[in-house]
Every structure is written in structure tokens, then in C-alpha cells.
Amino acid sequence: MKQSSFFSQWLILGIALLYLGGSVAFNLNRERQRVDSSERERLLTQARVVRENTAHNLTAIKQVLMQLRLQKKMAGQELNEHLATLTDAMPGVRTVAILDAKGVIRAANRPELVGGNFSQRDYFSGPRQGHDADTVYVSRPFRSSLGVFALGVSMAIIGPHGEFSGVVTATLDPQYFFNLMDSVRYTPDMRTGLVHWDGDIFMMAPAQTAIAGKNLNQPSAFFTQHKGSDRDANVYVGKVYSTGDERMVALSTIRSPELKLDKPLVVTASRDVAEIFSAWRSDLVKQGGMAALIALLSILVLYAFQRRQRESGRQLEHAGETLRAKQVEIQESEEKYRAIVETTDTGYVILDGNGRVVDANAEYIRLSGYASLEQILGHNPVEWTAQHDQERNREAIRKCLETGAIRNFEIEYSDPAGQATAVEINATVLRRKGERQIVALCRDVSERKRAQEEIRHLAYHDALTNLPNRRMMLERLSLAIVQAKRYQRSLAIMFIDLDHFKEINDTLGHDVGDELLSAVAKRLSACVRGGDTVSRQGGDEFVVVLTEIAQVDDATLVAEKIVKVMREPVPVREHVLQITISIGIAIYPLESTDDPIELMKKADIAMYKAKKGGRDGYCVYQ
Structure with missing residues (x-):
């Protein structure tokens, strides 16, 4: 040789x-x-x-x-x-x-x-x-x-x-x-x-x-x-x-x-x-x-x-x-x-020039929702793409074949049972066995999406009662004031405080106090309309925003309803608690201010007047 x-x-x-x-x-x-x-x-x-x-x-x-x-x-x-x-x-x-x-x-x-x-x-x-x-x-x-x-x-x-x-x-x-x-x-x-x-x-x-x-x-x-x-x-x-x-x-x-x-x-x-x-x-x-x-x-x-x-x-x-x-x-x-x-743990798939699967690893088969490679061979990934993303996926495959690559493309796959999985795709066009093929890496990003949603929820909701927190309430109040001003309508803000709540915490413990606050939140939500906002400010303080009221009596009727509902006994664990609340009410535009913070301060002042007046009632800011 x-x-x-x-x-x-x-x-x-x-x-x-x-x-x-x-x-x-x-x-x-x-x-x-x-x-x-x-x-x-x-x-x-x-x-x-x-x-x-x-x-x-x-x-x-x-x-x-x-x-x-x-x-x-x-x-x-x-x-x-x-x-x-x-x-x-x-x-x-x-x-x-x-x-x-x-x-x-x-x-x-x-x-x-x-x-x-x-x-x-x-x-x-x-x-x-x-x-x-x-x-x-x-x-x-x-x-x-x-x-x-x-x-x-x-x-x-x-x-x-x-x-x-x-x-x-x-x-x-x-x-x-x-x-x-x-x-x-x-x-x-x-x-x-x-x-x-x-x-x-x-x-x-x-x-x-x-x-x-x-x-x-x-x-x-x-x-x-x-x-x-x-x-x-x-x-x-x-x-x-x-x-x-x-x-x-x-x-x-x-x-x-x-x-x-x-x-x-x-x-x-x-x-x-x-x-x-x-x-x-x-x-x-x-x-x-x-x-x-x-x-x-x-x-x-x-x-x-x-x-x-x-x-x-x-x-x-x-x-x-x-x-x-x-x-x-x-x-x-x-x-x-x-x-x-x-x-x-990254999905790997190869598509031919017509977008059909010719090879895939186990992780990609899992992402598609099927059990074996034979079930997806010769099929287009659009078939296991969530309906709202199918057209985007078709366009992405076409664009990849035209430009040679796609990066950080996110869609949802849906398995035969309807379970959705968020997927991030990075793909490149290569010539293999004499023809152009798409080689794609697909990563499951569902956990990241859930974490982002959880962070967004925590930023706008109270952890104990799941009510809107002060931040969300202020945003909704600001929007309600803008709309009321534009359409010449009125709205009311109620500042609510539980009477003698500290005594319940001190005698029965914070766990009972927390469950009581959750029960109060549910009762407050049941007393207002779907378009109104019930929020927790912290401690035993709540704020209610009533949009589109015709007159001051509309707000006082709601306040009377809330006071009456709160007098009803509240079962918490082995205890049956009897509570009352004090409510302060401020009306826009009667108070001549479109500053949400100022309206809250006036409602807060009215609430303290209600407490000085014997609690278990309400007071309209004058």
C-alpha cells in the first residue's frame, strides 16, 4: 500500500x-x-x-x-x-x-x-x-x-x-x-x-x-x-x-x-x-x-x-x-x-425543507406531547402547536428557511389532552444529506413564565387576602378620577378600619386575626359591584372605591350595608367573633381635588371622626 x-x-x-x-x-x-x-x-x-x-x-x-x-x-x-x-x-x-x-x-x-x-x-x-x-x-x-x-x-x-x-x-x-x-x-x-x-x-x-x-x-x-x-x-x-x-x-x-x-x-x-x-x-x-x-x-x-x-x-x-x-x-x-x-434537557428536532419532522430527541418528543418518535415523524410541528400560535409557527418555519435562522422565538405547544407548554426555539438551516434542513433547539420555559406571572401578581395584590394592594388601588382610583372628570360623574372612596382589632390579635393570636381579615375581605367584596374596587392597605385597614355614583346617598347606602353585614357573627376556628367597623367617606368631585392621595387622606380623617363618634358607623367628610 x-x-x-x-x-x-x-x-x-x-x-x-x-x-x-x-x-x-x-x-x-x-x-x-x-x-x-x-x-x-x-x-x-x-x-x-x-x-x-x-x-x-x-x-x-x-x-x-x-x-x-x-x-x-x-x-x-x-x-x-x-x-x-x-x-x-x-x-x-x-x-x-x-x-x-x-x-x-x-x-x-x-x-x-x-x-x-x-x-x-x-x-x-x-x-x-x-x-x-x-x-x-x-x-x-x-x-x-x-x-x-x-x-x-x-x-x-x-x-x-x-x-x-x-x-x-x-x-x-x-x-x-x-x-x-x-x-x-x-x-x-x-x-x-x-x-x-x-x-x-x-x-x-x-x-x-x-x-x-x-x-x-x-x-x-x-x-x-x-x-x-x-x-x-x-x-x-x-x-x-x-x-x-x-x-x-x-x-x-x-x-x-x-x-x-x-x-x-x-x-x-x-x-x-x-x-x-x-x-x-x-x-x-x-x-x-x-x-x-x-x-x-x-x-x-x-x-x-x-x-x-x-x-x-x-x-x-x-x-x-x-x-x-x-x-x-x-x-x-x-x-x-x-x-x-x-x-x-433541551429539545432537539430536525425538519426537512417542507417543515416535516425527520428526527428528534426524547426531550422534544415530550414537548410535543407524544410518546414516541414514530408518532411525529413526517408531521409538521404546527400540528401540536396551540391554536392561537399556529399561524405564527408556520410563518416562523417559512422565515427560517428564507433567512437561515430564527432566535428566541416563543410559542405554546399543546398536547393531545390540551395541556399547554411554553417553548423557546432557536433554529438554523443546514445542508444535510443533499438537502436543506432546519436544526432546532427547543427549551421548556413554562416555569420561567409562571415565575414572571407570580412576580407580577405579588406586585399588585395583598398576600393575605388576595385583594388588590395599595399600589393597584391607587392606579384604579387615578383612572376612575380621570373618567369621572371626563364624563362629569361622581365617585366615592371609603377608608375602613376594624374596631378593637388589636385586642383580637393580642388575646386570640395573629393566626385568628389573619383569618378574620380574610373573612372581612370576602364580606366587603360581596357588598359592592363588580366594577368597584376593594383593597387592603395593611393591618386592619381597607379601602373601597365606588365608581359612577349619582349622589352622596348612594355611597352612604353602601356604607350602611357594610356596617350591617359586619355586625353579623364571624366564625373563626373554634371562636365566634363579634366585630364592628368604622368608615370614612370622601366624595369626588365634592372635595375639589383630583389627587388620589388627598382623597384618601380626607376619607381617613372622616374615618377617625366615625371612631370618635362611637365606632360601628360611618362619617362623610365635610
Whole structure:
């Protein structure tokens, strides 16, 4: 046999091994990118959940602080008790206090703090120096006089002549935020944290006592890079400054024009890099070892084959048989590559030039809703596409054949039972076996879609009662005011508060109180029309928006109905509770304002008049 024939054989083997190695490397790299991308997205999602919940709490706290600045009537023990009631209604707050211009506490939900001078605290010096009535000042984490590592939010009290008159402040409850951050951890190695904009660590779950209060505002820290990026969310991978270990870290900044924080807070969510890629490294060892073994065996076989050829030209026929054996080995290598494709969690499908299936792996068969490859061979994927997406899918296949590729195309597949699955498709046109074919990778994104929907729902609904929260209520109230103004109609807003609800919580427990609030929410919803809005503001406070009323009596009739319904006994577990409510009503446009917040304040004032009038009734703002 000529030397050139030996060289050709080695060249063929080299190409085959390069193909095998490249295929393994490509799939391993693609899997690593998928793991990396999936984990980044998941960490950002968990950080976003903490950010939305924390922002919601801060918004509620800001509203309370703004109301306290307007408080003029109460003082002394009565004011302290009022602050205690407000604190009980806000699960994320530990302490609420009012300080005078010298930093002396004049009222607090904890009486032992009254009279103390706290002018040296950030939560007092910040508002005093900033002198802005609309800004919420966030202090650096500190150890309070009660021995708790805490963080304060405060607002300045500005006098009638623009002078600084004091501060209203709320200290965040560390246990509440620890529970919030701990609830989003989905693996033991995951950590979540809350960091002040100046870099001080306020909270870490699980608890990390060694780094409590540590400052992350260092040149090499991911926190510093995030601050300098001008982006609300980032993901970094590398050695973290606080602990020195390798982690993937998602950072998400809490800030909004509505809150107007002087210094935002940053949510962190991280995982150990080694844990993230542990399964992938195991696959790397297995597939790399298999590829190396195949390469070694192939080289040894070809070497022995050529040696025999050199020994005797009479073995030429045998050389042909060895070549055929080599072709069998190559076929086996392709089958092993096929096995790799079958083990991936990404769907793999090949379509011919007419859009019909010619090959697919097990994951794609699952996505199609069928049980075997034979059931989908020769069929067009449009057949198992949800009806509302069928035309889009036809157009996508046609566009792919025209342009050569489609990227990040999302549709819904529907199995024979009607169960829908959200699928993301990336496809490329290749020439295989003499014809143009579409090679597509299909990924199940149903879980991601559900997570996005859940986040959207949490942003607009109260977690306990599933009623619209303050954010949704304000949006609906603003829209109702615009429509009422355009069509010269009236509307009413009711501010509702349960009478003596704190006594129920204190005597029967918060679990009974929560079930009572859920029952009240259902009764309120049953008392209004479908187009009206019933929302929970927090604690035992509810707001009802009545659209399209003809006269004030329409609102008072609804209020009388609600008061009467609420007097009926409420069975909660083994208890039968007798409750009453107080309602404040404000009418648009009688109150000469189209500001939703102002209307709510007037309804709130009317509600307090109803309470002073003996409770168990309503009052229209005059």
C-alpha cells in the first residue's frame, strides 16, 4: 500500500476524532452556558422578589411617617399608644418614634425610649442636614439602645416657616427581613442579604455573624462595581469580598421615584460556584473520559492495521475488511454522540425543507406531547402547536428557511389532552444529506413564565387576602378620577378600619386575626359591584372605591350595608367573633381635588371622626 494511502487514513481518523471532540466540547460548553444562564436568571428572580416586597414595606412605612408628621391632636400616653398600634399593623417595623429638633424622643411605641437624646444617630442627623420634607432618609445599620442590630428610615418635620422641627423615624425589624430573605433560598448554599448604599451589611440569610456590619464599598468588591454600573440589577461571578469564596452574585437596587430614598438599599442573592456547576463537572469528566478512550482505541487500531499492511501486501484484502470495521466504529461514535443528544434537557428536532419532522430527541418528543418518535415523524410541528400560535409557527418555519435562522422565538405547544407548554426555539438551516434542513433547539420555559406571572401578581395584590394592594388601588382610583372628570360623574372612596382589632390579635393570636381579615375581605367584596374596587392597605385597614355614583346617598347606602353585614357573627376556628367597623367617606368631585392621595387622606380623617363618634358607623367628610 502506498504511503499516501496511510497518510489519508490518519487524516480521516484525525478528522473523525476532531469531530467527536468538537461535538463533545460543543455540547458541554452549551450545557455550561445553559446552567450559567439559568442560575443567573433564577438568582435575579429571587432578588427581585425580595426587592419588590421590601419596596412595598418601605412605601407603607413612608405613608405612615407622612401621616404622623400631620398629627397635632394626640400627645403623651395617647400618642405613644397610637404609635404602638401603628407598629403592630406594620410587620416590618420594630420601633416608631417622634423626635424634636434637638434629637430628644417625645413619643415612641416603646415608652422606655421617651426622653432619650438620639441626636448622634444617622436617622436624626440625615434629615436635619438634608432638610427635605419629601425625602426618606435611610440610616446606616447600627446597634440600637435596645441591643438590636437595626436600620432606620426617617423623614424630616418642617415647621410652618420652613424651619427644621424634628424627625419621625421607624426602625426596621431585623427578624422580619431575615425571614423574608430566608424564604427565597432554594438551596443550602444560597445566601441572601440586604446592604446599605454606603456598603454596610444590614442582614444576611443564613445568619453570618462574622460579617454583620462589614462594609462592602471596596474598590474590588462586586458591590462597588454594581453601584458604578448605573443599572438596577447585575450578576457577577468571582471571589466575593465579604467571605473570600467563589460565588455567583445577583445584586438588585431598591429605589423608585415614589419612595425617594436618599440612599437606596441593595438586595444580594448568591450561590457557591462549585455547587452550581457540580453536576456539569461530573458530565465533563464522564464525557471527556469517554472521548479520550475512543480516541486512544481508534489510534491503536489504525496503528495495528497499518503495521500489518506493511508486513505483507497479500493482506490487502484484510486491510479492506479493517477499513469496513473502522467505518463501523465511526458509526458507533455517531451513536454515542446521539446518546449525548438524548441525555440533554433541551429539545432537539430536525425538519426537512417542507417543515416535516425527520428526527428528534426524547426531550422534544415530550414537548410535543407524544410518546414516541414514530408518532411525529413526517408531521409538521404546527400540528401540536396551540391554536392561537399556529399561524405564527408556520410563518416562523417559512422565515427560517428564507433567512437561515430564527432566535428566541416563543410559542405554546399543546398536547393531545390540551395541556399547554411554553417553548423557546432557536433554529438554523443546514445542508444535510443533499438537502436543506432546519436544526432546532427547543427549551421548556413554562416555569420561567409562571415565575414572571407570580412576580407580577405579588406586585399588585395583598398576600393575605388576595385583594388588590395599595399600589393597584391607587392606579384604579387615578383612572376612575380621570373618567369621572371626563364624563362629569361622581365617585366615592371609603377608608375602613376594624374596631378593637388589636385586642383580637393580642388575646386570640395573629393566626385568628389573619383569618378574620380574610373573612372581612370576602364580606366587603360581596357588598359592592363588580366594577368597584376593594383593597387592603395593611393591618386592619381597607379601602373601597365606588365608581359612577349619582349622589352622596348612594355611597352612604353602601356604607350602611357594610356596617350591617359586619355586625353579623364571624366564625373563626373554634371562636365566634363579634366585630364592628368604622368608615370614612370622601366624595369626588365634592372635595375639589383630583389627587388620589388627598382623597384618601380626607376619607381617613372622616374615618377617625366615625371612631370618635362611637365606632360601628360611618362619617362623610365635610
